[in-house]
Amino acid sequence: MSDEMNQKPNLNLLYTLEVLLAEKHVSRAAERLNLTQSAVSRQLSHLRDIYRDPLLVRNGNHYVLTPRAQRLGEELEGLFHNITKVLGHTDFDPQHFDETFTFSSSDYVAQFILPELVDKLTNMAPAMQFAYRLWEPDNLIKLGEINVQLASTMLPEAPLGLSSHQIGEDIPVIVTRDKHPLSESKSITEQQLTDYPHIRISGGGDKDSFLDKEMRLRHLKRKILVSTPFFSSAFALLQQTDALLTVPLHIAVNLKSTQKLHVIDIPFNVPTHKYWLLWHPKYDHEPSHRWTREHVLSIMRSSMYSVQKLNVTE
Incomplete structure (x- = not known):
């Protein structure tokens, strides 16, 4: 392996560098990294060789960052933020959810329930955007391919191959x-x-x-x-x-x-009519989808009535 390849920093070295630049102190960085001070000093020396820059320069009783180190610090902050997202360690925050969610149903739901859905969900997720698509029966076999994240329809039983919650039933x-x-x-x-x-x-x-x-x-x-x-x-x-x-x-x-x-x-x-909230299983573990479907299910269930408690012909 060439010297050039050996000089490339690995992810662990980059993490050490991020901590060093944040702390501007070798011993404090060692505490955060759960390493000995001598180990962090050796890694700092290696990083200085790689970047051909001192990175941290003593100024009296403390260190200051070189211009190269300041630029690296900004780049590393974005890098580790994206790595955390890829690894799935970020929590879903509806306040920052700014994607479009496509819902499909009958025009009854679109006219009488969708406005309530949009109002309640956008109060919790102000940047969320909605799209509506009229439900067609053949969408059942295409739900994994079409741009529909959530659908509601009436079916005798839960459809095989799709994820679902029963909203309710009546006659x-x-x-x-x-x-x-x-x-x-x-x-x-x-x-x-x-x-x-x-x-x-x-x-x-x-x-x-x-x-x-x-x-x-x-x-x-x-x-x-x-x-x-x-x-x-x-x-x-x-x-x-x-x-x-x-x-x-x-x-x-x-x-x-x-x-x-x-x-x-x-x-x-x-x-007996049974009503279902449907989605493709590819969305099962998506945090934004889980959050949205739970609220949609609650709102749609509230629009249903218990048949046993009604006497509509009075």
Whole structure:
């Protein structure tokens, strides 16, 4: 090995140099490094040979840094800060989190829950930025490839191959506008399900295909007035027609007063809707993601209602 290669400082020598430049004192540096004073003196001598500079120069009873040492001190500070980050020894601080977090869901969540998420999270992480992406069912198999850090959707069970937390569960109900001919009814007949047209929300999870299945078993068929991927357009159409709309119970409860809805029980056996917060496992141990998903989960769970405690048709 050449003399030039032998003269290159290793990481331990650089750490000794950083401590020496910070302390400007050999014995204090030795205490910090848990080394003997003679060992640190030998390393200082080696560093002086490498840099061809005295680095520390005695000035009376103390040492001062040479200009070369001052420059090295600034460079070493940044170097060891980056090494600490690479080794994962830094704690996550939401006050300094300045990345963009992309969330995907139905437009109901975007309209009625996302504003609360953004408000609460940015109060804790003021530099945090948000992006929103409408959820599509085929995103389940692409979540590791697309730029989405967190998603919420309705599924029968937790999807294999993804990480998840269950947000909650409820059942489907039918809603109408409050001036609908059925607005005084607490239940709906099979005949009325065929008499009135239906609005179908096609975006997100499967909310109402069970209704078609149950009706076919009874030799009935519903008429779909319009199919739309958006809750917002579905509720706007609902207010202008005598159509029926099948939605999850917690949405009906949350929007009952503001949207002036009437809620009706479905006269068949209905499935249980389960709601999930999903992310790709590559984010499992990412501190910023863990912090964000825990707060998102708490906020989204607070928007759910316990089905057993509700009597929405009162």
